[in-house]
Amino acid sequence: MRKIFTILMMLLLAGWLLAGCSSEETAPNDPLPELTNEDVAHQSGYMAMALVEMAPVSLEFSGKADASDGRYQYTFADPEIQGDVQLYFEQGDAPSGYDVADYSQAWTGDEAPLALYPIEGGIAWLLAFSLESVIDQGAGTAVIGGAGTLTVGNYEAAFTVVGLAIERGGDWPAGGYMTFTNEGITATVTFDGDNTATIEIGDITWMLNLSNGTLTEL
């Protein structure tokens, strides 16, 4: 009886000890290098340029012409953007063809972000998003909103798109803005209606040339 009691006590003690202790961390877990406002301005600028490339898809889809369930897939195979975007079109709350739709959704699949190559010879930035568009077929316009993430190397940025207005055949967004946050720094990118956008972080303002990515502090 005494032996059994001793063994039980030891097992209880062992269980208590196993449950309660943990080793210190030994592997380095350094914070990422601090980003400057200008670093985030550059990143948000590249993101804005990618948005300009992608946005027309919801209005000017030119892929498969017939999809009874309203679902399509568009493949980007440009040097700067690569990967698939999933699309869904509807008219009057029912699935429809893209050419008659008054509403669309665009998103990247799970584990299948778009790869952006903003720097020649650089590494891919991974873009995941879910956007919605309200489409006016008669006027040939759409207004886009939504959110997503952009993985820039080891950094993970988040963005939201609000009221991004595009026109069929137009080269540049007619209006709208995007907020872009990385490492606690938030940039607001406002599309000026031409080939420029204005980026603001705190009280610093830059002008972004959407044609070539040049950033000029104002």
Next chain:
Amino acid sequence: MVRRTLLLLAPMLVLVAATVAGQDLEELLTQVGEPYAEAYSEPLIHAFGANQNTGLYHTAHIPAGKLTFSIGVKVMGTYLNESDQSFQKVIENVDLGDYLPEGHPNAGDTGDIVLAGPTVFGSTEEVGTGTAYVNGVPVYQVEGIPGLLDTRWVPLFAPEMQVGGLFGLKGSIRWLPELNLSDYGKTKYLGLGIQWSPNFLLSPTFPVDLMVGYFGQEVELGTFIQTDASSVYAAASKRFGIADVYGGLAWESSTMKVDYTQIDTDVPVSFEKDGRMTNRVTIGATLNLGVMINAEMGIGKMVVYNLGLMFGM
């Protein structure tokens, strides 16, 4: 006969397994440079040293005039912190020319390097990365290496023999025969220790057994890994029926030295690091059931467990 054969065979199998693991680790490390290898190996360095300094005693009772002998095996395991399965090491404001391939357009710039991925005990499916940044923009990325073994338990096995009983002295040896492997070199495991109990100088009614001791060990896996570990400790134990309950304090040190040549650059890499564990509290118990079975826990900066099986008297 079967039991004796198993006892002889088990340490050899353990040595072969450890050697194979060492070879696999060397194959992985030779694909990366020193900063990556050092960060990747940190959990191994700290756990290995803590393991070596574990299970050095299983009672403080040493007779003063009765010869005792025991032989068996000690199994140690460090339970790593969950975050030790991955790492992120940042090297800021460096000349990227030292890290980028020759001719890269950013080779003349100052930037940051971020090394990240699984550690040696992290995911074996995921591969780490080394990324160079200029102004927050990644300009170059190279693949790192996957984990060697996806686990939070870092084990070590040690065959051990103890002889004692004269004037409260006891000697211990941990030893494995040298293996000479082609492409790898010699493997070696040797540890020597001494313990002394002053109880024969104290009153026979003294309530507990006391003991102080020292143990030093070295392990070599070819020229690739060399470790040293030593521990000075004081312990006490008390017998309750078939069980000896024991506890102690230890002051210890350990070092691991890693040497290899990086394959793609042919650059020799060498680094040496001290183990994180420098002192510990040990509590444990030994059951005397004809064979001695002990279980203990060592608590310091690392948490280490030990199970031992010793035959003898």
